[in-house]
Each structure stands twice: as structure tokens, then as C-alpha cells.
Amino acid sequence: MPEMTKQRPGTMRLVDAVKYRLPPAGVVSILHRASGGLMFVLLPFLIWLFDVSVTSEVSFETFRSTFNAGIGFLPAWFMKLVVWALIWAFLHHFIAGVRHLWMDATHSVSKQQGHSSALITLGLSVLLTLALGLKLFGLI
Amino acid sequence: MSVNYGSRRVVVGAHYGMRDWLSQRITAVLMALFTIVLLAQLLFGGPLGYDRWAGIFSAQWMKVLTFVVFISIGWHAWVGMRDIWMDYIKPAALRLTLQVATIVWLVGCMGWAVQVLWRL
Numbered sequence: 001m002p003e004m005t006k007q008r009p010g011t012m013r014l015v016d017a018v019k020y021r022l023p024p025a026g027v028v029s030i031l032h033r034a035s036g037g038l039m040f041v042l043l044p045f046l047i048w049l050f051d052v053s054v055t056s057e058v059s060f061e062t063f064r065s066t067f068n069a070g071i072g073f074l075p076a077w078f079m080k081l082v083v084w085a086l087i088w089a090f091l092h093h094f095i096a097g098v099r100h101l102w103m104d105a106t107h108s109v110s111k112q113q114g115h116s117s118a119l120i121t122l123g124l125s126v127l128l129t130l131a132l133g134l135k136l137f138g139l140i
Numbered sequence: 141m142s143v144n145y146g147s148r149r150v151v152v153g154a155h156y157g158m159r160d161w162l163s164q165r166i167t168a169v170l171m172a173l174f175t176i177v178l179l180a181q182l183l184f185g186g187p188l189g190y191d192r193w194a195g196i197f198s199a200q201w202m203k204v205l206t207f208v209v210f211i212s213i214g215w216h217a218w219v220g221m222r223d224i225w226m227d228y229i230k231p232a233a234l235r236l237t238l239q240v241a242t243i244v245w246l247v248g249c250m251g252w253a254v255q256v257l258w259r260l
Contacts, residue, residue, distance in 0.1 A: 036220045040242075043217070043249045051256045053190075054197055060190040094175070097168050104165065 024118035032096040035089035042086060080136055087132050092125040164219045167212035174209040198260050210253045214246045 022030065039046075052059040052066075062071075067083075070076040099117050103109055134140045144150055181196050182188065196202060221242045229235040 033220075033224060036217070037224060040217050040221055040245075043213075043245075044252075047249055047253045047256065050253065054194045054260060055256065057190050060193075094172065098172070101165060101168065 023115065024122060025114045028092075028096050028099070028118045028121050031092055035093040035096075038085065038089045039093065042082070045082070046086065077137075084129070084133050084136055087136070088125065088129040091128050091132075092121070095121045095125050160219045160222075164216055167216040170212045171209055171216065174205060177205065194260065197257065203257055203260075206257055207254060210250055210257070214250045217246055218242065 049063065049066075052063040054060075065071070066079050067076050070079060099121050102117075103114075178196070185192060197206060222239060225235050225238050225242070229238060
């Protein structure tokens with residue numbers, strides 16, 4: 001037993017954690033966190049967008065020019081990139097959240113279902129993000 | 141673990157996990173419903189410009205619904221961010237500081253959002 005205790009790796013650090021190959025459900029889980037954190041950090045930006053888009057016709061022009069001509073020293077493409085990141089974060093968080101609620105409600109929790117629903121979550125969020133990205137950058 | 145108070149207190153959750161779990165799900169459902177309601181109004185009703193966009197939020201029922209969703213965002217984000225701090229930040233002083241900063245951040249954001257909403 002003392003030999004076994006010696007071999008314990010100790011507290012897991014981030015460098016150890018990134019060495020693990022996560023299953024799809026694990027990828028969905030950490031991205032659920034990351035996307036939530038991103039939206040938390042960018043919440044003032046979202047409220048600012050809401051503010052300028054609804055307050056008046058004049059402010060609405062600011063909203064439009066933010067994505068046509070940029071704002072301050074930030075170019076329009078960068079603002080679109082930030083919004084695109086938020087679109088991904090919202091879609092991933094939304095779909096992964098529905099997956100959670102579905103698992104809570106049906107109690108249908110098996111390894112296989114967790115695996116396939118995770119793949120659906122990733123596929124759907126990436127696909128919708130790409131489609132809306134094309135729309136956002138004016139490619140379709 | 142024999143002494144778990146005072147300076148030896150092991151700082152863990154405050155044992156209201158069920159309430160957090162449930163409130164996070166209820167607020168999630170409210171936000172999901174709001175998304176569907178907003179999307180339905182955006183997709184149906186002709187070309188989208190300032191008038192129609194601002195018009196959506198000028199209806200009183202939409203104001204009330206949006207207000208509820210703002211509060212939901214704050215509550216939901218609080219539970220989520222608290223989870224993140226509890227998982228990754230171990231020093232109690234730093235964790236408490238970050239939790240207080242989170243509350244200040246979220247309450248500030250909610251105040252601004254409500255102001256924008258109700259001056260329409």
C-alpha cells in the first residue's frame with residue numbers, strides 16, 4: 001500500500017488536465033462553461049448593443065455603423081468577429097442546456113445516449129454558427 | 141476534519157445546492173421561451189428596421205417578459221459563475237473577492253438593461 005500511495009500524481013493542474021483526451025460529452029461540458037463565461041464577460045457589450053439598437057433612430061445608426069464602419073479604433077470586421085463568437089457561445093450554451101434539461105426530465109441517462117446527444121450538440125451548434133457566420137459576414 | 145469552524149473552517153458550498161440547481165433550470169427555461177418568442181416576432185412581420193425592432197420591445201407584455209429574462213440572466217449567470225469560482229479558485233479570500241465582483245458586475249448590468257428597456 002505505501003508504494004501505491006507514493007505513485008499518486010497529486011493535485012491535477014491545468015497542464016495535466018489538457019493532456020486528457022475528453023469524450024464528446026466532456027467537450028460539450030467544458031465548452032458549456034467556456035461559452036457561459038464568455039457571455040458573462042461580454043454582457044455589457046450585449047447590453048450596449050441592445051441600448052443603441054432600440055433607443056432611437058440616431059443610436060440605431062451607431063448600431064449599424066458599428067458593423068459597417070467600425071467603432072472607435074475597432075474595425076467592423078473585428079466587431080463582427082466578436083458577435084460571431086457570441087453567436088457561437090449562445091448556440092452552444094442553448095443546445096447544451098436543452099440537452100441538460102432533456103436528461104433531467106427523462107432520466108434517460110446512458111453512456112451511449114450521452115455520447116450521441118453530445119455529438120448532436122456539437123454538430124448542431126457548429127453548423128448553425130457557420131450558417132449565421134456566412135450571413136453575418138455577408139457571404140450569403 | 142474534526143474541527144470545522146473558525147479559522148479551521150473548510151470553505152465549501154453553503155449547502156443550498158438544490159435551490160441553485162433548480163433556479164438555474166427555471167431561469168434557463170424562461171430564457172429559452174423568451175428566445176422562441178423573440179425569434180417568432182423577428183421572423184414573421186416583414187422587413188426588419190429600427191421601427192419594427194424597437195416596436196417589438198415597446199409592447200408592455202414584451203417589456204415585462206424581457207424584464208423577467210434580464211433578472212433570469214443575472215440569477216442564472218450568478219449560479220454558473222459561482223460554480224466556476226468554487227471549482228477553480230481555492231484561496232477563500234480571492235474566491236470571495238471574485239464572487240463579490242461577480243454580483244457587482246451582474247447587478248450593474250441588470251440595472252443598465254432595465255433602464256434601457258423602460259425608457260423606450
